[in-house]
Amino acid sequence: MNIVVLVKQVPDSSAERSLRTDDNTVDRGSASNVINEMDEYAIEEALRIQEAHGGEVTILTMGPEGASESIRKALSMGPDRAVHVLDDALHGSCALATSKVLAAALGTLGADLVLCGAESTDGRVQVMPHMLAERLGIAALTGARKLTVEGGSLTIERQTEEGYEVVAASTPAIVSVWDTINEPRYPSFKGIMAAKKKPVRTLSLADLGVAPDEVGAGGASSAVVEHSKRPPRSGGQKVNDEGEGGVKLVEFLASEKFV
Template sequence: MNIVVLVKQVPDSGADRNLRSDDNTTDRGSANNVINEMDEYAIEEALRIKEAHGGEVTVLTMGPDRATESIRKALSMGPDKAVHVLDDALHGSCAVTTSRVLATALGTLDADLVICGAESTDGRVQVLPHMLAERLGIAALTGARTLTVEPGADGTVLTAERQTEEGYEVVSATTPAIVSVWDTINEPRYPSFKGIMAAKKKPVQTLSLADLGVPAAEVGSAGATSVVVEHSKRPPRSGGAKVTDEGSGGVALVEYLATEKFV
């Protein structure tokens, strides 16, 4: 089975994150950038499927030069190779144009199964798997907490438990398909020293917009369908209101809660 895992490099959610003052996009240059957490679970699931059913795992990333660090980290976990979509014109791309570029890149890889994290910790829009499925004309099994892969009469059958607020739904589809996963699906492996050394020699193909046949003017900030107009820092936390009980503390507390629309 030919499996492609989508991996995104994002600013570490545990550190301070900022937007650039010139164009209101994420300031990745000053951030501590890491693999998007959910994507590590996607990598692990792809490796488990490969170990059980054979095949090859390819990492696909769209990002600037520094995304190579995350590509090598992903490869150290066990995937076979990587594709890096790299072009300065991609800066400022929205989810819609990102899906167009990634769908075009996926079209060159002939994937049976595409796996990605259910969301990225920087954007958190959760729409990319659906957009890719629509562009590629394939099924989408999103928000999976479990995934089983079995041979079927018309191809490989994927069955997922889709996590919901009330519990889960059981959905299935035949390949080719895209699956997005939550962090409840598995426990990602740690890269071994052998894996880290081997990752340095694994092939990484770089593709530009010209290679994909996507016009630069239709992506990036120029082609974005949504932009951040302005931003400001979250105000510092201030001390809370204090209700002093002088015999009518209960009434004062209820009145305060009413003004804050809690009661």
């Protein structure tokens, strides 16, 4: 089974993040950039399927030059090769345009299974798997906490508000995973060394047959018109518990009419 894992480089969510003031896009220059955490679970799941069923695992990333760092990091976990969609015209692309480009790239790779994280920590929009499925005419099984592969049949379990659902599809399909699905491995020293030699193919928009005016800020279907830092919440009253902290807490709740 040939598997493609979508990997997105994002600004580190444990640090300060912001939007640029010149073009309203995510500021990647000042932030430290990392693999979207949820994507590591997708890579791990791909490697486990490969271990059980064979085939190749390919990382697919769309992003600026600097994303190659995250690609090497992803490869150090064990995948065989990577494809980096890199083109200056992509800067400022909306989700819709991103899905168009990724769908074109997936079209050239012919995967049986596409895996990705359920959401990215920067956008948190969760729409990419369904956008891609819609464009590629394949099934999307989203939000998996468990994935079973039997031949060309895929079955997932996914959490719902009411309980959980079991959903099935045949390959080719795209599956997005939550962090409850597995525990990603740490890259070994050997893996890190091997990753340096693994093939990374760069594809431009021209390679994919996508016109530059369909993507980027110019081709975006939505646009940020303004942004501002939310005034930080200021801490209110803080009391030390000297035997009546619980009562004081309730007095506060009562003053706010919660009790």
